[in-house]
Amino acid sequence: MRTFNTNYNYPFLSGGGELGELIRTYDWSTSPLGTPDQWPTSLRTLVNMMLTSRFPMLIFWGPELITFYNDAFRPSLGDNGKHPSSLGQRGEQSWAESWPVIGPMIYTIMAGGDAVWFEDQKLPLYRDGQMGYAYWTYSFSPLIGDTDSVNGVLVTCSETTKAVESLQQLNETNAELKQSLEQNIALREEQHASQQQTKESEAKFRTLVEQAPIAACLFIGRELRIEIANQIMLRFWGKDASILGLPLEKALPELKSQPFLKILDDVFTSGTTYEACDTRVELMVDNHLGAYYFDLTYKPLYDADGNVYAIMAMAIDVTKPVQSRITLEENEARLQELSMDLERQVQERTQQLENSVQELKRSNENLQQFAYIASHDLQEPLRKVQQFGDLLKNQYIDTLGDGAIYLERMQSAASRMSTLIRDLLSYSRISTRQDHTTLVSLQQVVTMVLVDLELRIQETGALVEVEGLPEIYGDQAQLEQLFMNLINNALKFHKPKTRPVVTIRVQTLPSVKLPASIKLARPTLAYHRIDIADNGIGFDEKYLNRIFQVFQRLHGKSEFAGTGIGLAICEKVVFNHGGAITARSKSGQGATFSVYLPV
Template sequence: MAIFPSPPEDDKRLDALRNYNILDSLPESDYDAITQLAAQICQTPIALISLVDAQRQWFKSNHGLQVRETPREVAFCAHNIIDPSSPLIVEDARLDERFVENPLVTGDPHIVFYAGMPLVDSDGFALGSLCVIDDRVRQLDADQLSALKTLARQVVNLLALRKANRILSENQGRMQTEAHEQGKIQVALTRSEARFKSLIEEAPVATCLFVGRTMIIEVANQPMLAFWGKGNDVLGKPLAEAVPELIGQPFLDILDQVYTTGVPYEAKSARADLKVDGTLGTYYFDFTYKPLRNAAGEVYAIMDMAVDVTQQVITRRRVEESEARYRALSQALEIRVQERTQELLTANQDLQRSNENLQQFAYVASHDLQEPLRKIQSFSSLLQVKYGQAVGEEGLDYLSRMSTAGKRMSALIKDLLTYSQITTRQQVFGPISLNKVLGDVLNTLDWEIKNRQARIEIAGLSVVNGDQFQLGQLFQNLLSNALKFTPPEKKPQIELTCSLHNRTELSTDIRPASTATRFCQISVSDQGVGFDIKYLDRIFQVFQRLHGKDEFPGTGVGLAICHQVVENHGGAITATSTPGEGSTFSVYLPV
């Protein structure tokens, strides 16, 4: 047996419903007009007048739905009549345990949204509901709910009139009573007509009613009058006379066709030229022409409902025009990109060949230059040992100078080769532990550190994305400089610190090439001779020295190598110093 919710005294409610003699009756235009208006006001595809029978729900009017009845056990309206004091609102039936497995939710018409206003007669019985349905999540505002409630009362009024008519037809023999009842019906019809006109006037969408073949404007609400740019003086006039600019446009012919055939007409984004505030302009509307029939089944009026979509049409056309221009620009842009890509590929290949040639030349040049230098150093040492007494003190000085010059030349060639490799070699970037890099550098400088009795303090360092060879050259040169520029009579005191900073925290004079948002700052501080800060830009250039060769040895390439390594990594390098008090070199690498 079917299980469904039932209100108290359901037997009496069913008796009351059957007394209206409405079940399984033929469609009627008055009811269809109400569901049409409800769907338009609530902007839903389906609107129903549902009457809940013993085992079914039957639809007196089924706007947007083909079937005329469904079993009561799957009816949303069966739940709606349990508490007739308030509407039943279901925003998403897929999330409601009462309906989640309902075949009307899981299958056609795929109900998601339901809003039903109970149809309560004068005896307090909930006969069914006026409901609107959609297949997507929806919400109704206060005006829409108010309109839905008013329309539900109109349905009950029509049912009451129907019942009254039945009673009158059953008592035709009582002429006096019939006349009296007919008077009551006429009053009720007049009131019903007044209420219907009131519904049109209060509808939130532009609505009007044309009567007769000449389309007399019987009622029009303010939104429709605003569309026409007219006032209430157009009421009672034929549409062609009230809005003469419509002559020559298709609307008058369409209305005549609907009046003749009785077939509704609906249009989307239809153009209309209307004179508003004395100015003729172009507008676009979604509208519906709904024929209304009298008791004899003849069309006597047409209800017009319209929505202004002018702005949406203009926006859509602008978007379409923009897309067309974009498509035209994007065949041209793609061709240019392909050409530029090929140019860059060719240039990159040329640059790669140039770098390879330069690396090969640097290697060959350094090898060919180192060989005679080694011989010069060897022969000068040999001459000093074997013939030192023969050449005298002046000759030994010349030989010593020659040997020293050879050593300087050899060191310069090695530094230039390193600089060339850093500038041109293919970089292999990956996660690099700076602690590991510093460990290798300290091993390399172990003899010099012990010889100078240097003390080096290193804080915990980070992991960065970089090239291990280049980072090794960077920190080897920075530590070597810190050792070298500490006077011989002092024991070098060197400190390495590490900290992380957001890009916004960096000083304005720090301008790394990388777009990274965080940077690792590694600072190398010493207590050496320092330098005048006005020479800051000069010290990172090749062959630039601030001290004499006899005072501090070097080639003037080390800091240029540091600058190139940092630049290759998208970072930045700077320094602070005070003469006689030491220097601090700060490197910023992207994390």
């Protein structure tokens, strides 16, 4: 039974706090997305961006809308609720209670619809062991995958439950205060004719304004002289009671370049109440001009003759929620920019890959042309040389004298040249061969190779021991060349007067336990390591990189036959199968060649 380490070690999953660790340890092999090495480039980039962001973010990916979220989003899920079970779940499962509301919008975006935005929307939410409601300011945006189509939805959000509930409570208080103020204003207007009654009303009105839970003040006359201002309003202005009695323009000179003095003058002229929400006001507070946001109300007050003589001003500070919304909008714009940049990078990379494919096709065509020349045009002259050499040897051997030696050397050189061309042809065919992947039994492959080498084994008296080998997906013809070259070398490079012993064993290893020096063509989770060990002459490991190069030999032709291409073919076959090959040895102490093939 195979076991795999699900602690994925990928740079794009590094960091990210609690959720980064949960994503790395999650068993993605059971998910429709597959393991992280199978994820598309766009998903890897988005997950990395999400994990490193301090803004609450959630991703729904793929047709199943698989859920990802980051540490900034985590507090909104509470305890004993969705976390951590939501990670890796389908969207309609992880957000079942809210899906009737958000599901149709997400499906519309996945089908190519536009992004959506909602502010302070009330949604059902299961957290802290019970069903409840929460308010959210959020946006849903389409995510473009590697195939230039919508592959997911990005959720950027901010939970505004506390702010909304506080604002609702404040609005209720404000409404009560407004009602109370309006009642007192009416009373003040009715009693304006009587001096004594007016003084009493003004005293009550002043007390009401000063003790109001929201910022309030009273402007008298067109010059907008500050008659009353409570501590909340003075704090908003960054001033103290010394400004009482001053015209507003003189008390707050920074308002000259802003529209509020004109708005107040219009209220005084028209007698119409002015109300505005989320209004930006620049105020000089602690010698610093800063931007603040308020909900404003300017209400005209009338005397006994029905003329406006004052304006009651009230303000509610909404700076924090407005700034949060602005930040969210800026982040949304930035994320859209990143999404466009990601799409551009994907297009550029796709074009690069297409160019590389065309270059590879041209290279393969050149190699195929060489293979044709090697198999026909180069071999034909050699066959003529060998045939005429045989004629000279058979018919004129008695008259050649010492020339027979040169004839022998000529035929030997021609034979070596023919072998070299065949080996080069084999190497080029492996480089250009199309993929013919099937399920291959390595045990059967080695058995067939040993049958082909039966004569050599009998001549050397060799002992070959083979452990049960696995089945893998690959090209059977190439794998036969691989084991033919490795076993043939083990038999060829044996010690004189010593019986060759060749052992072939297999071991399955997770990728994290592979030597650091191994460079894999296509990394995967686990590999079969097949060791072909012999008791031959061995070699000095300083030549390890050299032995896998074309035409590289460590011994002279007089010692051991060969062209120096066999191990280069082995390396190419292993590379084509997504694996790697290496060796370890000491001179005179045998050699072990280790082949790593994906499980």
